[in-house]
Amino acid sequence: MSMLTPPGLGGEYRITGDRYPRMRRRRGRHRIVLSAVTGVTALALLSWGTLELVSVFSGDSAPLNTAHAAGCTPSPSASAQDVRPVAGTAEKVAEPAAVTVNVLNATRRTGLAQRTADELEKRGFTIGAVDNAPPELDGxxxxxxxxxxxxxxxxxxxxxxxxxxxxxxxxxxxxxxEGAAADSVDLVLGDAFRSLTAPKTAAKTVAALASPAPEPSPTGC
Structure with a gap:
């Protein structure tokens, strides 16, 4: 008889031996589910990161593709930095042959109007009067x-x-x-005049005016 059985008490079941069963708490099912969800999430993040690295090194950028899908395009960069801003507000640019220019010299430099008129004529302009500027503009x-x-x-x-x-x-x-003056433009040469814009630069400016840059992409693109 084991020492755990009180004296005088018999019974059908008695505890014998010197080892006793240890009771363990059953692990909750929610812990098993949480562990499984955590593992799946970690695996998904690892797979996504791998795909991003592959697309970056292969040149297939997901954000850029998304922007194209939404109709957004990268902002154009300035390619002709030597094109200078102009003061004109017209929606079109005239052809040189359609413009009659009166070249007037408001400086003290002799022959400046004629030299400038000759250069404009080489560029296709129609030349009108070549003279000194009127007194109210002289100097x-x-x-x-x-x-x-x-x-x-x-x-x-x-x-x-x-x-x-x-x-x-x-x-x-x-x-x-009025009259002929209404159909022509006066070019009055001033003190700071040195020469006309270089032909290539002028041509680039005219091309930029004839084909204005596209409007900026919408906000958020």
């Missing part, structure tokens, strides 16, 4: 030049075209111009 133009035309000349792109050939030229419109 008053401090910049490289002053362009004077009608509002129609501005709308037709004549002033815009000439600003491509003479950078930083000031432009003015004069509704009082």
């Amino acid at each position: 008053t133009v401090k910049g490289p030049g002053l362009l004077i035309g009608t509002e129609k000349a501005e709308a037709d792109g004549a002033l815009t075209l000439l600003t491509a050939h003479l950078a930083k030229a000031e432009t003015r419109t004069n509704a009082a111009r």
Whole structure:
């Protein structure tokens, strides 16, 4: 009889021996489920990271593809840095042969108007009068030049075209111009004038004006 059986008490079942069963708490089912979910999540993240690395090194960028799918395009970069801004506001650019230019010299340099007129004629412009500037403008133009035309000349792109050939030229419109003056543009050469814009640079400016850059992509692209 084991020492655990009280004296005088018999029974059908008695505990004998010196080893006793140890009771263990059963592991909750929620722990097993949580472990399984954690393992699946870790495996998914590892697979996603591997795919991202492969697409980066293969040149297949997911964000870029998503942007193209949404209709977004990268912003264009400036490719012609030597193209200078012009003051014209016309929606089109005139052809040189359609613009008659009166070249007027407001400086003290002799022969400047004729040399400039000859160069403009080589570039396809129609030359009108070549003379000294009127008294009210003589010696008053401090910049490289002053362009004077009608509002129609501005709308037709004549002033815009000439600003491509003479950078930083000031432009003015004069509704009082009548007769032949209404169909021509005055180019008044000022004190800061040195030469016309280089032909290649002027051509790039005209091309940029004729084909304006696309509008910026929508916000968020």
